[in-house]
Amino acid sequence: MTVTTRVAVATSAMGLDRDSDMPALLAALRARGVDAVAAAWDDEDFDWSGCAAVVIRSTWDYPLRRPEFLAWADAVQAVARLDNPAGVVRWNTDKVYLRDLTARGVPVVPTRFIAPGEAVVLPGDGQFVVKPSVSAGAYGTARYTEQQRDLAAGHVASLHGAGATVMVQPYLSRIDEGERALVFLGGAFSHAVRKDPVLTEPGVVDDDRVPHPNLRPHRPSAAELALARAALAAVPERQELLYARVDIAYADDGSPVVMELELVEPNLFMEHGADGPVRLADLVHERAAAAARAGA
Incomplete structure:
Protein backbone atom coordinates (compact mmCIF):
# COMPACT_ATOMS: atom_id res chain seq x y z
CA MET A 1 0.00 0.00 0.00
CA THR A 2 1.26 3.48 -0.82
CA VAL A 3 0.72 6.71 1.04
CA THR A 4 -1.78 7.71 -1.64
CA THR A 5 -4.24 5.08 -0.43
CA ARG A 6 -6.78 6.85 1.73
CA VAL A 7 -8.82 5.46 4.60
CA ALA A 8 -11.50 7.57 6.24
CA VAL A 9 -12.60 7.05 9.82
CA ALA A 10 -16.23 8.16 9.85
CA THR A 11 -17.25 10.11 12.92
CA SER A 12 -19.50 13.00 13.93
CA ALA A 13 -19.14 16.40 15.55
CA MET A 14 -19.52 14.70 18.93
CA GLY A 15 -17.05 11.99 17.95
CA LEU A 16 -14.42 14.48 16.83
CA ASP A 17 -14.60 15.95 20.31
CA ARG A 18 -14.98 12.80 22.44
CA ASP A 19 -13.79 9.68 20.62
CA SER A 20 -10.86 8.56 22.75
CA ASP A 21 -10.08 5.58 20.48
CA MET A 22 -9.73 7.60 17.27
CA PRO A 23 -6.34 9.34 17.74
CA ALA A 24 -4.57 6.04 18.41
CA LEU A 25 -6.26 4.36 15.44
CA LEU A 26 -5.35 7.19 13.08
CA ALA A 27 -1.74 7.17 14.32
CA ALA A 28 -1.46 3.39 13.88
CA LEU A 29 -2.83 3.60 10.33
CA ARG A 30 -0.49 6.43 9.39
CA ALA A 31 2.43 4.41 10.76
CA ARG A 32 1.53 1.82 8.13
CA GLY A 33 1.74 4.34 5.31
CA VAL A 34 -2.01 4.88 5.09
CA ASP A 35 -3.42 8.34 4.38
CA ALA A 36 -5.83 8.12 7.30
CA VAL A 37 -8.25 10.95 8.00
CA ALA A 38 -11.23 11.52 10.27
CA ALA A 39 -14.38 12.91 8.66
CA ALA A 40 -17.88 13.56 9.93
CA TRP A 41 -20.27 11.26 8.10
CA ASP A 42 -22.53 14.19 7.18
CA ASP A 43 -19.71 16.39 5.84
CA GLU A 44 -21.08 17.28 2.41
CA ASP A 45 -17.67 18.44 1.19
CA PHE A 46 -15.81 15.20 1.93
CA ASP A 47 -15.11 12.94 -1.06
CA TRP A 48 -15.83 9.39 0.12
CA SER A 49 -15.15 8.04 -3.38
CA GLY A 50 -11.51 9.02 -2.94
CA CYS A 51 -11.11 6.42 -0.18
CA ALA A 52 -10.18 2.77 -0.55
CA ALA A 53 -12.02 2.08 2.70
CA VAL A 54 -14.27 3.85 5.18
CA VAL A 55 -14.39 2.68 8.79
CA ILE A 56 -17.48 3.70 10.75
CA ARG A 57 -16.47 4.65 14.26
CA SER A 58 -18.06 7.45 16.30
CA THR A 59 -21.13 8.42 14.27
CA TRP A 60 -22.94 8.99 17.52
CA ASP A 61 -25.64 11.35 16.25
CA TYR A 62 -27.23 8.89 13.81
CA PRO A 63 -30.25 7.99 16.02
CA LEU A 64 -31.72 11.42 15.35
CA ARG A 65 -31.31 10.99 11.56
CA ARG A 66 -31.29 7.26 10.91
CA PRO A 67 -32.84 7.33 7.39
CA GLU A 68 -30.21 9.87 6.30
CA PHE A 69 -27.47 7.78 7.91
CA LEU A 70 -28.62 4.60 6.14
CA ALA A 71 -28.68 6.44 2.81
CA TRP A 72 -25.14 7.65 3.50
CA ALA A 73 -23.96 4.11 4.26
CA ASP A 74 -25.47 2.79 1.02
CA ALA A 75 -23.88 5.62 -0.99
CA VAL A 76 -20.44 5.10 0.55
CA GLN A 77 -20.54 1.34 0.04
CA ALA A 78 -21.21 1.98 -3.65
CA VAL A 79 -17.84 3.75 -4.02
CA ALA A 80 -15.58 2.30 -1.30
CA ARG A 81 -15.22 -0.57 1.13
CA LEU A 82 -17.41 0.15 4.16
CA ASP A 83 -16.77 -1.43 7.56
CA ASN A 84 -19.01 -2.54 8.91
CA PRO A 85 -21.12 -3.12 5.75
CA ALA A 86 -24.26 -1.16 4.95
CA GLY A 87 -26.46 -4.23 5.41
CA VAL A 88 -25.13 -4.69 8.94
CA VAL A 89 -25.65 -0.97 9.59
CA ARG A 90 -29.29 -1.22 8.51
CA TRP A 91 -29.89 -4.35 10.63
CA ASN A 92 -28.08 -3.21 13.76
CA THR A 93 -29.17 0.43 14.10
CA ASP A 94 -32.68 -0.58 15.19
CA LYS A 95 -32.79 -2.81 18.24
CA VAL A 96 -35.62 -4.86 16.80
CA VAL A 109 -33.03 -9.61 27.87
CA PRO A 110 -36.80 -10.22 27.45
CA THR A 111 -38.06 -7.35 25.33
CA ARG A 112 -41.50 -6.09 24.30
CA PHE A 113 -41.54 -3.75 21.30
CA ILE A 114 -44.42 -1.28 21.09
CA ALA A 115 -44.80 0.69 17.86
CA PRO A 116 -46.77 3.96 17.71
CA GLY A 117 -50.47 3.18 17.66
CA GLU A 118 -50.10 -0.19 19.39
CA ALA A 119 -51.54 -0.91 22.82
CA VAL A 120 -49.17 0.05 25.63
CA VAL A 121 -48.77 -2.77 28.13
CA LEU A 122 -46.33 -2.17 30.98
CA PRO A 123 -45.16 -4.70 33.56
CA GLY A 124 -47.40 -5.06 36.58
CA ASP A 125 -44.61 -5.75 39.03
CA GLY A 126 -40.91 -5.21 39.37
CA GLN A 127 -38.72 -2.50 37.90
CA PHE A 128 -38.52 -2.09 34.14
CA VAL A 129 -36.75 -0.06 31.45
CA VAL A 130 -38.29 2.10 28.71
CA LYS A 131 -36.24 3.23 25.73
CA PRO A 132 -36.52 3.88 21.98
CA SER A 133 -35.48 1.06 19.67
CA VAL A 134 -33.17 3.46 17.80
CA SER A 135 -30.75 5.03 20.26
CA ALA A 136 -27.13 5.19 21.35
CA GLY A 137 -25.48 5.88 24.69
CA ALA A 138 -28.73 5.24 26.65
CA TYR A 139 -30.36 8.20 24.89
CA GLY A 140 -34.03 8.57 25.81
CA THR A 141 -33.78 5.72 28.34
CA ALA A 142 -35.03 5.39 31.92
CA ARG A 143 -35.93 2.73 34.43
CA TYR A 144 -39.10 2.78 36.51
CA THR A 145 -40.49 1.17 39.63
CA GLU A 146 -43.93 -0.39 39.57
CA GLN A 147 -45.18 2.69 41.46
CA GLN A 148 -44.00 4.86 38.55
CA ARG A 149 -46.09 3.21 35.84
CA ASP A 150 -47.96 6.46 35.08
CA LEU A 151 -44.65 8.27 34.67
CA ALA A 152 -43.41 5.48 32.42
CA ALA A 153 -46.61 5.66 30.35
CA GLY A 154 -45.91 9.35 29.78
CA HIS A 155 -42.38 8.48 28.63
CA VAL A 156 -43.80 5.95 26.16
CA ALA A 157 -46.30 8.50 24.86
CA SER A 158 -43.50 11.04 24.36
CA LEU A 159 -41.40 8.56 22.39
CA HIS A 160 -44.40 7.50 20.32
CA GLY A 161 -45.15 11.14 19.62
CA ALA A 162 -41.68 11.42 18.11
CA GLY A 163 -42.39 8.40 15.89
CA ALA A 164 -40.23 5.95 17.85
CA THR A 165 -40.86 2.30 18.50
CA VAL A 166 -40.52 1.69 22.24
CA MET A 167 -38.74 -1.14 24.01
CA VAL A 168 -39.86 -2.33 27.44
CA GLN A 169 -37.52 -4.64 29.34
CA PRO A 170 -37.28 -5.87 32.93
CA TYR A 171 -34.60 -4.15 34.97
CA LEU A 172 -32.28 -7.01 35.83
CA SER A 173 -31.78 -7.34 39.57
CA MET A 270 -9.02 0.20 23.18
CA GLU A 271 -7.10 1.37 26.22
CA HIS A 272 -8.17 -1.88 27.93
CA GLY A 273 -6.99 -4.19 25.13
CA ALA A 274 -3.33 -5.03 24.64
CA ASP A 275 -2.23 -3.33 21.39
CA GLY A 276 -5.89 -2.86 20.44
CA PRO A 277 -5.38 0.10 18.08
CA VAL A 278 -2.46 -1.69 16.42
CA ARG A 279 -4.45 -4.87 15.81
CA LEU A 280 -7.44 -2.92 14.51
CA ALA A 281 -5.15 -0.88 12.25
CA ASP A 282 -3.63 -4.09 10.87
CA LEU A 283 -7.10 -5.33 9.92
CA VAL A 284 -8.09 -2.01 8.34
CA HIS A 285 -4.75 -1.88 6.51
CA GLU A 286 -5.25 -5.38 5.11
CA ARG A 287 -8.83 -4.76 4.00
CA ALA A 288 -8.06 -1.36 2.49
CA ALA A 289 -5.12 -2.84 0.58
CA ALA A 290 -7.37 -5.53 -0.86
CA ALA A 291 -9.96 -2.92 -1.83
CA ALA A 292 -7.30 -0.76 -3.46
CA ARG A 293 -5.98 -3.71 -5.49
CA ALA A 294 -9.50 -4.66 -6.56
CA GLY A 295 -10.15 -1.12 -7.75
CA ALA A 296 -6.85 -0.70 -9.56
Whole structure:
Protein backbone atom coordinates (compact mmCIF):
# COMPACT_ATOMS: atom_id res chain seq x y z
CA MET A 1 0.00 0.00 0.00
CA THR A 2 1.26 3.48 -0.82
CA VAL A 3 0.72 6.71 1.04
CA THR A 4 -1.78 7.71 -1.64
CA THR A 5 -4.24 5.08 -0.43
CA ARG A 6 -6.78 6.85 1.73
CA VAL A 7 -8.82 5.46 4.60
CA ALA A 8 -11.50 7.57 6.24
CA VAL A 9 -12.60 7.05 9.82
CA ALA A 10 -16.23 8.16 9.85
CA THR A 11 -17.25 10.11 12.92
CA SER A 12 -19.50 13.00 13.93
CA ALA A 13 -19.14 16.40 15.55
CA MET A 14 -19.52 14.70 18.93
CA GLY A 15 -17.05 11.99 17.95
CA LEU A 16 -14.42 14.48 16.83
CA ASP A 17 -14.60 15.95 20.31
CA ARG A 18 -14.98 12.80 22.44
CA ASP A 19 -13.79 9.68 20.62
CA SER A 20 -10.86 8.56 22.75
CA ASP A 21 -10.08 5.58 20.48
CA MET A 22 -9.73 7.60 17.27
CA PRO A 23 -6.34 9.34 17.74
CA ALA A 24 -4.57 6.04 18.41
CA LEU A 25 -6.26 4.36 15.44
CA LEU A 26 -5.35 7.19 13.08
CA ALA A 27 -1.74 7.17 14.32
CA ALA A 28 -1.46 3.39 13.88
CA LEU A 29 -2.83 3.60 10.33
CA ARG A 30 -0.49 6.43 9.39
CA ALA A 31 2.43 4.41 10.76
CA ARG A 32 1.53 1.82 8.13
CA GLY A 33 1.74 4.34 5.31
CA VAL A 34 -2.01 4.88 5.09
CA ASP A 35 -3.42 8.34 4.38
CA ALA A 36 -5.83 8.12 7.30
CA VAL A 37 -8.25 10.95 8.00
CA ALA A 38 -11.23 11.52 10.27
CA ALA A 39 -14.38 12.91 8.66
CA ALA A 40 -17.88 13.56 9.93
CA TRP A 41 -20.27 11.26 8.10
CA ASP A 42 -22.53 14.19 7.18
CA ASP A 43 -19.71 16.39 5.84
CA GLU A 44 -21.08 17.28 2.41
CA ASP A 45 -17.67 18.44 1.19
CA PHE A 46 -15.81 15.20 1.93
CA ASP A 47 -15.11 12.94 -1.06
CA TRP A 48 -15.83 9.39 0.12
CA SER A 49 -15.15 8.04 -3.38
CA GLY A 50 -11.51 9.02 -2.94
CA CYS A 51 -11.11 6.42 -0.18
CA ALA A 52 -10.18 2.77 -0.55
CA ALA A 53 -12.02 2.08 2.70
CA VAL A 54 -14.27 3.85 5.18
CA VAL A 55 -14.39 2.68 8.79
CA ILE A 56 -17.48 3.70 10.75
CA ARG A 57 -16.47 4.65 14.26
CA SER A 58 -18.06 7.45 16.30
CA THR A 59 -21.13 8.42 14.27
CA TRP A 60 -22.94 8.99 17.52
CA ASP A 61 -25.64 11.35 16.25
CA TYR A 62 -27.23 8.89 13.81
CA PRO A 63 -30.25 7.99 16.02
CA LEU A 64 -31.72 11.42 15.35
CA ARG A 65 -31.31 10.99 11.56
CA ARG A 66 -31.29 7.26 10.91
CA PRO A 67 -32.84 7.33 7.39
CA GLU A 68 -30.21 9.87 6.30
CA PHE A 69 -27.47 7.78 7.91
CA LEU A 70 -28.62 4.60 6.14
CA ALA A 71 -28.68 6.44 2.81
CA TRP A 72 -25.14 7.65 3.50
CA ALA A 73 -23.96 4.11 4.26
CA ASP A 74 -25.47 2.79 1.02
CA ALA A 75 -23.88 5.62 -0.99
CA VAL A 76 -20.44 5.10 0.55
CA GLN A 77 -20.54 1.34 0.04
CA ALA A 78 -21.21 1.98 -3.65
CA VAL A 79 -17.84 3.75 -4.02
CA ALA A 80 -15.58 2.30 -1.30
CA ARG A 81 -15.22 -0.57 1.13
CA LEU A 82 -17.41 0.15 4.16
CA ASP A 83 -16.77 -1.43 7.56
CA ASN A 84 -19.01 -2.54 8.91
CA PRO A 85 -21.12 -3.12 5.75
CA ALA A 86 -24.26 -1.16 4.95
CA GLY A 87 -26.46 -4.23 5.41
CA VAL A 88 -25.13 -4.69 8.94
CA VAL A 89 -25.65 -0.97 9.59
CA ARG A 90 -29.29 -1.22 8.51
CA TRP A 91 -29.89 -4.35 10.63
CA ASN A 92 -28.08 -3.21 13.76
CA THR A 93 -29.17 0.43 14.10
CA ASP A 94 -32.68 -0.58 15.19
CA LYS A 95 -32.79 -2.81 18.24
CA VAL A 96 -35.62 -4.86 16.80
CA TYR A 97 -32.66 -7.05 15.75
CA LEU A 98 -33.09 -8.59 19.22
CA ARG A 99 -36.05 -10.45 17.75
CA ASP A 100 -33.73 -12.09 15.24
CA LEU A 101 -31.34 -13.14 18.00
CA THR A 102 -34.24 -14.61 19.97
CA ALA A 103 -35.45 -16.47 16.88
CA ARG A 104 -31.97 -17.97 16.52
CA GLY A 105 -32.07 -19.21 20.11
CA VAL A 106 -29.71 -16.57 21.54
CA PRO A 107 -30.65 -15.63 25.13
CA VAL A 108 -31.42 -11.90 25.32
CA VAL A 109 -33.03 -9.61 27.87
CA PRO A 110 -36.80 -10.22 27.45
CA THR A 111 -38.06 -7.35 25.33
CA ARG A 112 -41.50 -6.09 24.30
CA PHE A 113 -41.54 -3.75 21.30
CA ILE A 114 -44.42 -1.28 21.09
CA ALA A 115 -44.80 0.69 17.86
CA PRO A 116 -46.77 3.96 17.71
CA GLY A 117 -50.47 3.18 17.66
CA GLU A 118 -50.10 -0.19 19.39
CA ALA A 119 -51.54 -0.91 22.82
CA VAL A 120 -49.17 0.05 25.63
CA VAL A 121 -48.77 -2.77 28.13
CA LEU A 122 -46.33 -2.17 30.98
CA PRO A 123 -45.16 -4.70 33.56
CA GLY A 124 -47.40 -5.06 36.58
CA ASP A 125 -44.61 -5.75 39.03
CA GLY A 126 -40.91 -5.21 39.37
CA GLN A 127 -38.72 -2.50 37.90
CA PHE A 128 -38.52 -2.09 34.14
CA VAL A 129 -36.75 -0.06 31.45
CA VAL A 130 -38.29 2.10 28.71
CA LYS A 131 -36.24 3.23 25.73
CA PRO A 132 -36.52 3.88 21.98
CA SER A 133 -35.48 1.06 19.67
CA VAL A 134 -33.17 3.46 17.80
CA SER A 135 -30.75 5.03 20.26
CA ALA A 136 -27.13 5.19 21.35
CA GLY A 137 -25.48 5.88 24.69
CA ALA A 138 -28.73 5.24 26.65
CA TYR A 139 -30.36 8.20 24.89
CA GLY A 140 -34.03 8.57 25.81
CA THR A 141 -33.78 5.72 28.34
CA ALA A 142 -35.03 5.39 31.92
CA ARG A 143 -35.93 2.73 34.43
CA TYR A 144 -39.10 2.78 36.51
CA THR A 145 -40.49 1.17 39.63
CA GLU A 146 -43.93 -0.39 39.57
CA GLN A 147 -45.18 2.69 41.46
CA GLN A 148 -44.00 4.86 38.55
CA ARG A 149 -46.09 3.21 35.84
CA ASP A 150 -47.96 6.46 35.08
CA LEU A 151 -44.65 8.27 34.67
CA ALA A 152 -43.41 5.48 32.42
CA ALA A 153 -46.61 5.66 30.35
CA GLY A 154 -45.91 9.35 29.78
CA HIS A 155 -42.38 8.48 28.63
CA VAL A 156 -43.80 5.95 26.16
CA ALA A 157 -46.30 8.50 24.86
CA SER A 158 -43.50 11.04 24.36
CA LEU A 159 -41.40 8.56 22.39
CA HIS A 160 -44.40 7.50 20.32
CA GLY A 161 -45.15 11.14 19.62
CA ALA A 162 -41.68 11.42 18.11
CA GLY A 163 -42.39 8.40 15.89
CA ALA A 164 -40.23 5.95 17.85
CA THR A 165 -40.86 2.30 18.50
CA VAL A 166 -40.52 1.69 22.24
CA MET A 167 -38.74 -1.14 24.01
CA VAL A 168 -39.86 -2.33 27.44
CA GLN A 169 -37.52 -4.64 29.34
CA PRO A 170 -37.28 -5.87 32.93
CA TYR A 171 -34.60 -4.15 34.97
CA LEU A 172 -32.28 -7.01 35.83
CA SER A 173 -31.78 -7.34 39.57
CA ARG A 174 -28.16 -8.46 39.11
CA ILE A 175 -27.16 -5.48 37.00
CA ASP A 176 -25.40 -4.00 40.02
CA GLU A 177 -22.73 -6.66 39.45
CA GLY A 178 -21.86 -4.73 36.30
CA GLU A 179 -22.42 -4.96 32.58
CA ARG A 180 -19.83 -6.88 30.55
CA ALA A 181 -18.69 -5.69 27.15
CA LEU A 182 -16.80 -8.22 25.00
CA VAL A 183 -14.91 -6.79 22.02
CA PHE A 184 -14.13 -8.78 18.87
CA LEU A 185 -11.80 -7.69 16.07
CA GLY A 186 -11.96 -9.49 12.74
CA GLY A 187 -14.16 -12.14 14.34
CA ALA A 188 -11.64 -12.99 17.08
CA PHE A 189 -12.10 -12.13 20.74
CA SER A 190 -9.88 -9.21 21.69
CA HIS A 191 -10.64 -7.96 25.20
CA ALA A 192 -13.45 -7.22 27.63
CA VAL A 193 -14.43 -4.62 30.20
CA ARG A 194 -16.95 -4.37 32.98
CA LYS A 195 -18.79 -1.17 33.85
CA ASP A 196 -21.20 0.00 36.51
CA PRO A 197 -24.93 0.34 35.80
CA VAL A 198 -25.98 3.44 33.86
CA LEU A 199 -29.60 3.82 35.01
CA THR A 200 -28.83 4.63 38.62
CA GLU A 201 -31.95 6.64 39.51
CA PRO A 202 -35.51 5.43 38.76
CA GLY A 203 -37.81 7.71 36.80
CA VAL A 204 -35.08 9.91 35.32
CA VAL A 205 -34.30 10.43 31.63
CA ASP A 206 -30.80 11.89 31.59
CA ASP A 207 -29.27 12.13 28.14
CA ASP A 208 -26.10 13.66 29.58
CA ARG A 209 -25.27 10.72 31.86
CA VAL A 210 -21.87 9.04 31.64
CA PRO A 211 -22.50 6.10 29.28
CA HIS A 212 -19.69 3.86 30.58
CA PRO A 213 -19.13 4.50 34.30
CA ASN A 214 -16.21 2.96 36.21
CA LEU A 215 -14.67 0.92 33.41
CA ARG A 216 -12.26 -1.83 34.39
CA PRO A 217 -10.76 -4.84 32.63
CA HIS A 218 -12.81 -8.03 32.70
CA ARG A 219 -11.89 -11.66 32.07
CA PRO A 220 -15.00 -13.22 30.50
CA SER A 221 -16.19 -16.63 31.60
CA ALA A 222 -16.56 -19.50 29.19
CA ALA A 223 -20.34 -18.98 29.28
CA GLU A 224 -19.99 -15.29 28.39
CA LEU A 225 -17.67 -16.06 25.48
CA ALA A 226 -20.01 -18.78 24.20
CA LEU A 227 -22.99 -16.41 24.38
CA ALA A 228 -21.11 -13.65 22.57
CA ARG A 229 -20.06 -16.00 19.79
CA ALA A 230 -23.61 -17.34 19.45
CA ALA A 231 -24.89 -13.78 19.08
CA LEU A 232 -22.30 -12.97 16.41
CA ALA A 233 -23.16 -16.17 14.54
CA ALA A 234 -26.69 -14.78 14.10
CA VAL A 235 -25.51 -11.59 12.37
CA PRO A 236 -26.12 -11.09 8.63
CA GLU A 237 -22.81 -10.72 6.77
CA ARG A 238 -20.99 -11.80 9.94
CA GLN A 239 -17.93 -12.87 7.92
CA GLU A 240 -17.41 -9.23 6.96
CA LEU A 241 -17.41 -7.76 10.47
CA LEU A 242 -14.36 -5.63 11.19
CA TYR A 243 -15.32 -5.13 14.83
CA ALA A 244 -18.11 -6.05 17.21
CA ARG A 245 -19.02 -5.47 20.83
CA VAL A 246 -21.37 -7.77 22.69
CA ASP A 247 -22.89 -6.33 25.87
CA ILE A 248 -23.87 -8.96 28.42
CA ALA A 249 -25.55 -8.99 31.83
CA TYR A 250 -26.92 -11.70 34.12
CA ALA A 251 -30.55 -12.71 34.44
CA ASP A 252 -32.10 -13.39 37.82
CA ASP A 253 -31.47 -17.12 37.39
CA GLY A 254 -27.74 -16.52 37.02
CA SER A 255 -27.50 -17.10 33.27
CA PRO A 256 -25.82 -14.56 30.95
CA VAL A 257 -28.04 -12.73 28.46
CA VAL A 258 -27.31 -10.33 25.62
CA MET A 259 -28.26 -6.75 26.36
CA GLU A 260 -27.11 -5.29 23.04
CA LEU A 261 -25.02 -6.23 20.03
CA GLU A 262 -22.98 -3.19 18.95
CA LEU A 263 -21.80 -3.35 15.33
CA VAL A 264 -21.95 0.23 14.07
CA GLU A 265 -20.40 2.88 16.30
CA PRO A 266 -19.43 1.30 19.62
CA ASN A 267 -16.72 2.50 21.90
CA LEU A 268 -14.22 -0.36 21.70
CA PHE A 269 -12.38 0.59 24.91
CA MET A 270 -9.02 0.20 23.18
CA GLU A 271 -7.10 1.37 26.22
CA HIS A 272 -8.17 -1.88 27.93
CA GLY A 273 -6.99 -4.19 25.13
CA ALA A 274 -3.33 -5.03 24.64
CA ASP A 275 -2.23 -3.33 21.39
CA GLY A 276 -5.89 -2.86 20.44
CA PRO A 277 -5.38 0.10 18.08
CA VAL A 278 -2.46 -1.69 16.42
CA ARG A 279 -4.45 -4.87 15.81
CA LEU A 280 -7.44 -2.92 14.51
CA ALA A 281 -5.15 -0.88 12.25
CA ASP A 282 -3.63 -4.09 10.87
CA LEU A 283 -7.10 -5.33 9.92
CA VAL A 284 -8.09 -2.01 8.34
CA HIS A 285 -4.75 -1.88 6.51
CA GLU A 286 -5.25 -5.38 5.11
CA ARG A 287 -8.83 -4.76 4.00
CA ALA A 288 -8.06 -1.36 2.49
CA ALA A 289 -5.12 -2.84 0.58
CA ALA A 290 -7.37 -5.53 -0.86
CA ALA A 291 -9.96 -2.92 -1.83
CA ALA A 292 -7.30 -0.76 -3.46
CA ARG A 293 -5.98 -3.71 -5.49
CA ALA A 294 -9.50 -4.66 -6.56
CA GLY A 295 -10.15 -1.12 -7.75
CA ALA A 296 -6.85 -0.70 -9.56
